Amino acid sequence: MKILVTGGAGFIGSHQVLALLQAGHDVHVVDDLSNSSSLSLERVAALTGIEVPLDVVDITDRSELMASVVRATPDAVIHFAARKHVNESLHRALDYHRVNIGGLITLLEVMATAGVKQLVYSSSGSIYGDAEIHPIPESTMPNPSNPYSRTKAMGESILRDLCRTDERWSITALRYFNPAGAHESGMIGEDPTGLRTNLLPVLMDVAVGNQTDMMVNGLDYPTPDGSAVRDYVHVVDVAEAHLRALDSGPEGFRCFNIGRGVGVSVLELIAGVEQATGRSIAWRAGPRRAGDVAQLFGDTRLAAEGLGMETYRSLDTICRDAWHWQSRNPHGYRTTG
Numbered sequence: 001m002k003i004l005v006t007g008g009a010g011f012i013g014s015h016q017v018l019a020l021l022q023a024g025h026d027v028h029v030v031d032d033l034s035n036s037s038s039l040s041l042e043r044v045a046a047l048t049g050i051e052v053p054l055d056v057v058d059i060t061d062r063s064e065l066m067a068s069v070v071r072a073t074p075d076a077v078i079h080f081a082a083r084k085h086v087n088e089s090l091h092r093a094l095d096y097h098r099v100n101i102g103g104l105i106t107l108l109e110v111m112a113t114a115g116v117k118q119l120v121y122s123s124s125g126s127i128y129g130d131a132e133i134h135p136i137p138e139s140t141m142p143n144p145s146n147p148y149s150r151t152k153a154m155g156e157s158i159l160r161d162l163c164r165t166d167e168r169w170s171i172t173a174l175r176y177f178n179p180a181g182a183h184e185s186g187m188i189g190e191d192p193t194g195l196r197t198n199l200l201p202v203l204m205d206v207a208v209g210n211q212t213d214m215m216v217n218g219l220d221y222p223t224p225d226g227s228a229v230r231d232y233v234h235v236v237d238v239a240e241a242h243l244r245a246l247d248s249g250p251e252g253f254r255c256f257n258i259g260r261g262v263g264v265s266v267l268e269l270i271a272g273v274e275q276a277t278g279r280s281i282a283w284r285a286g287p288r289r290a291g292d293v294a295q296l297f298g299d300t301r302l303a304a305e306g307l308g309m310e311t312y313r314s315l316d317t318i319c320r321d322a323w324h325w326q327s328r329n330p331h332g333y334r335t336t337g
């Protein structure tokens, strides 16, 4: 298939592009590089021998996006491009809605004009907010606790409505929990050019010596050790879920949790990183972050039934592969800090 990947230079997107190429698909990337570097795609080219076309385009720019879709003639789109920081969204709500909602609507209109009606959408486990039942099943009513998560839940509502009004659309929303780790080659990994708020890259920065310590935000949550609990899932498994969603998509809207279904606390992740890296991680206690919830881990049964996602790489593998990437690339895609 020919696949257009928005946000394909980013963390998950670059792993997705690699997985698509390895599965024999043709890929075309649209990314404004606001939180990534085109070097990620150069590394993918080094791994595969295939140079993927990259259009440096903002998805909210309708005419530029249309031109990209005309060039790419895709059969389907995987839509990663979005603003993604919970905390930042509390201060820049309008910007989050402009890109995540405005960009989604622009993309859907452009796709409709071009007659492309298959989409895999990056949703988020964070749409559940402070859920009562863990692991959280997909049937749980979304209750997002911040603007970022609200844009993801609203995006799903838009996609659901679209599928109701035109039954030729085939749309899969994947609600990822905490994608982490890196490709086993150590050639591509997580290296945001903007804010660094995901936990594992921060821990890796301490392990490699880019920063002396890190802050554990909140040790007073109602969790076994008081730190926040999340569901870390290997980024290569996340990419695999998209491949399966493309292969098995019937018409209409469907959604799946993409996580391992295992809650891991911040302190447990620190211990995992210490074991994988052989280095001790200095940390200090800090206040809770606004917009965060105590725990978030998903029920994986629907993804097993609907996508055949039965096995996942372990937390040890996530930490080991993240360290392989970080120790080979202490400053990410840049050569110096």
Ligand SMILES: NC(=O)c1ccc[n+]([C@@H]2O[C@H](COP(=O)([O-])OP(=O)(O)OC[C@H]3O[C@@H](n4cnc5c(N)ncnc54)[C@H](O)[C@@H]3O)[C@@H](O)[C@H]2O)c1
Pocket: 006, 007, 008, 009, 010, 011, 012, 013, 030, 031, 032, 033, 034, 035, 036, 037, 057, 058, 059, 060, 079, 080, 081, 082, 083, 084, 099, 103, 122, 123, 124, 125, 175, 176, 177, 178, 179, 192, 198
């Ligand atoms: N990483 C996570 O923890 C996580 C969890 C749940 C959901 N998600 C979602 O998965 C998707 C990918 O996340 P990621 O971690 O790879 O983030 P990322 O920031 O590395 O990737 C997003 C990419 O989109 C690009 N982009 C942003 N705004 C754009 C715009 N207006 N036009 C074109 N390109 C634009 C960025 O430059 C970047 O390359 C996002 O939609 C995110 O909300 C991520």
